[in-house]
Amino acid sequence: MTTVLTAGLGLKPQHYDAALACPAEGLWFEVHPENYMVAGGPRLAWLEAIRARHPISLHGVAVSLAADGEPDPGHLARLGGLARRIQPALISEHLAWSTWRGSYHPDLLPFPRTREALTRISDKISRSQDALCRRIAIENPSHYLMIDGHAWDEIDFLAELARRTGCGLLLDVNNVYVGARNLGYSAEDYLDHFPGPLVTEIHLAGHSRDPKLGDSLLVDSHDAPVAPEVWALYERLIRRIGPRPTLIERDDKLPDFATLLSERERADTLLRTPLAKAA
Amino acid sequence: MDLLPPGALAQFQDAFAHALLAPGAKPASPVAALAAQPAFAVYRNTVMKGCIDALQANYPAVARLVGEEWFRAAAAVYVREALPADATLLRYGASFADFLARFEPAAELPYLPDVARLDRLWTEAHAAPDEEPLDPAAIARLTPDTLARATLHPHAAARWAWFEDAPVYTIWACNRAESVPGGDLDWRPEGALLVRPRDAVEWTPLDAAGVAFLDACAAGAPLPRAARAALGARDEADLTQLMATLLAAGAFGRMSFTSESLSVEENR
Numbered sequence: 001m002t003t004v005l006t007a008g009l010g011l012k013p014q015h016y017d018a019a020l021a022c023p024a025e026g027l028w029f030e031v032h033p034e035n036y037m038v039a040g041g042p043r044l045a046w047l048e049a050i051r052a053r054h055p056i057s058l059h060g061v062a063v064s065l066a067a068d069g070e071p072d073p074g075h076l077a078r079l080g081g082l083a084r085r086i087q088p089a090l091i092s093e094h095l096a097w098s099t100w101r102g103s104y105h106p107d108l109l110p111f112p113r114t115r116e117a118l119t120r121i122s123d124k125i126s127r128s129q130d131a132l133c134r135r136i137a138i139e140n141p142s143h144y145l146m147i148d149g150h151a152w153d154e155i156d157f158l159a160e161l162a163r164r165t166g167c168g169l170l171l172d173v174n175n176v177y178v179g180a181r182n183l184g185y186s187a188e189d190y191l192d193h194f195p196g197p198l199v200t201e202i203h204l205a206g207h208s209r210d211p212k213l214g215d216s217l218l219v220d221s222h223d224a225p226v227a228p229e230v231w232a233l234y235e236r237l238i239r240r241i242g243p244r245p246t247l248i249e250r251d252d253k254l255p256d257f258a259t260l261l262s263e264r265e266r267a268d269t270l271l272r273t274p275l276a277k278a279a
Numbered sequence: 280m281d282l283l284p285p286g287a288l289a290q291f292q293d294a295f296a297h298a299l300l301a302p303g304a305k306p307a308s309p310v311a312a313l314a315a316q317p318a319f320a321v322y323r324n325t326v327m328k329g330c331i332d333a334l335q336a337n338y339p340a341v342a343r344l345v346g347e348e349w350f351r352a353a354a355a356v357y358v359r360e361a362l363p364a365d366a367t368l369l370r371y372g373a374s375f376a377d378f379l380a381r382f383e384p385a386a387e388l389p390y391l392p393d394v395a396r397l398d399r400l401w402t403e404a405h406a407a408p409d410e411e412p413l414d415p416a417a418i419a420r421l422t423p424d425t426l427a428r429a430t431l432h433p434h435a436a437a438r439w440a441w442f443e444d445a446p447v448y449t450i451w452a453c454n455r456a457e458s459v460p461g462g463d464l465d466w467r468p469e470g471a472l473l474v475r476p477r478d479a480v481e482w483t484p485l486d487a488a489g490v491a492f493l494d495a496c497a498a499g500a501p502l503p504r505a506a507r508a509a510l511g512a513r514d515e516a517d518l519t520q521l522m523a524t525l526l527a528a529g530a531f532g533r534m535s536f537t538s539e540s541l542s543v544e545e546n547r
Contacts, residue, residue: 032366034365034366034367034368035367035368035369037367038367038369038405038406039406039407039408039435040406040407040408040409040410040435040436041405041406041407041409041436041475041478042405042478042479043369043405043406045409045478061366062365062366066288067292068288068289068292069289075365097292098366099365099366100292100293100296101292101293101296102364103296103362103363103364104362104363104364104365104366104368105296105299105326105362106325106326106329106330106333106363106366106368107322107325107326107329109295109322111288111291111292112287112288112291114287114288116286116287116288117288120288144316144318144319144321144322145313145316145318145319146316147313148312149287182318210318210321212317212320213317213318217317217318217321219321
């Protein structure tokens with residue numbers, strides 16, 4: 001299959017029927033593989049039905065790349081099993097940690113970007129790619145905290161991981177915007193310096209203001225439409241690096257499928273305009 | 280060059296994970312300065328909300344019985360005791376029923392842990408391996424002699440339970456269906472059967488004979504022994520009707536047959 005992936009949507013159980021029937025060209029769906037790591041039943045049946053009509057991206061939250069220690073072989077085996085079953089177009093993970101000493105923390109947690117972390121993460125990426133027999137992409141996280149002890153800047157760190165492991169990068173433009181606003185750097189600058197050839201996927205999402213701290217703390221809440229500022233950054237990015245499969249993420253305060261589809265069409269149109277330089 | 284010594288990553292993660300669930304970080308903690316930043320609350324809130332949302336999704340009948348506010352407050356206590364073991368949050372909360380059984384504010388609702396157990400059985404049935412249910416016609420075709428040597432194996436998704444102290448099935452089923460029991464609730468023991476013969480989990484009441492029959496089948500007992508177990512639990516049980524009901528519900532997966540000699544033994 002040589003379908004070109006343009007803009008995709010996060011797949012929500014509430015939208016299965018509409019998603020299954022949607023004829024939009026270039027449409028693809030992203031899921032967290034962990035939600036489908038079951039022995040059988042309707043979840044897997046739904047995903048396989050969608051997969052028969054649309055490409056799927058597996059966007060993992062639990063390899064816990066940045067956690068010290070060995071990767072969990074059981075988790076990698078389950079991920080590999082699902083990938084063999086679904087044959088996803090894309091597989092990605094986060095530059096973060098979530099599972100630690102046998103407990104899963106449902107978030108993408110930060111860490112100091114040190115040489116120790118770099119060694120650990122590149123080893124885990126390599127082992128993941130070996131287990132999956134393919135390249136995966138690593139996503140830049142949102143930032144909320146000023147962490148002392150970073151020995152690497154994030155872009156250099158990601159580029160070094162790609163150099164060591166051959167992985168691709170998933171560039172989340174909303175995460176860049178949120179992190180830049182929270183920590184006080186320039187999102188434009190960050191995006192202008194991000195290594196375009198390594199980018200294999202882009203994420204767009206909505207954010208919200210912290211209920212207590214307001215504008216001084218933005219939260220990557222995925223509960224709103226993509227903000228105008230993030231759309232502007234996205235246009236600037238794809239003018240520079242060319243079109244990439246782009247996902248609209250929405251996890252909370254879900255609108256109906258048609259509303260998400262129209263937001264997705266905006267990205268799709270941008271990806272198909274000649275202004276988006278060929279990759 | 281790294282500013283942090285080797286082994287610092289694990290120390291950072293130990294301290295960060297601790298601070299996520301504790302009100303404040305220990306003063307000497309490598310994350311003390313981070314936990315003091317107002318933004319640390321984003322991580323605390325996200326982790327707590329993710330866990331509580333998962334429990335609420337996995338225990339809908341419990342949540343409906345006690346109300347969302349009570350449920351989420353109780354869930355927050357549970358989360359601090361038992362974080363998810365992995366990111367498949369559908370599996371989260373295996374010990375929630377046991378937690379409710381010793382959670383003092385829940386003491387007024389002694390049936391609540393068993394309602395939680397039924398919510399859990401629903402999840403197990405929902406995520407169980409796919410299996411074709413046993414065709415009732417396949418049983419009908421067996422000769423009496425073969426039937427006496429047959430073991431019916433419960434379907435991979437079939438779950439059942441007996442509740443001695445309260446009409447837990449009725450309470451659970453009403454809350455699962457978001458309805459209220461019709462008339463006065465008859466305070467008697469009840470059993471429940473959950474099956475997933477196709478995509479959707481289905482449920483039906485099950486009497487003591489049915490529970491004993493399925494327990495025996497799950498232990499590998501051939502039909503005559505399973506029948507004796509059913510009659511032992513309820514001596515007026517109608518075995519023909521029971522078999523027909525269980526087969527129609529899709530409670531069985533495959534059949535196997537014991538050897539001739541054992542069947543003679545069984546029939547004595």
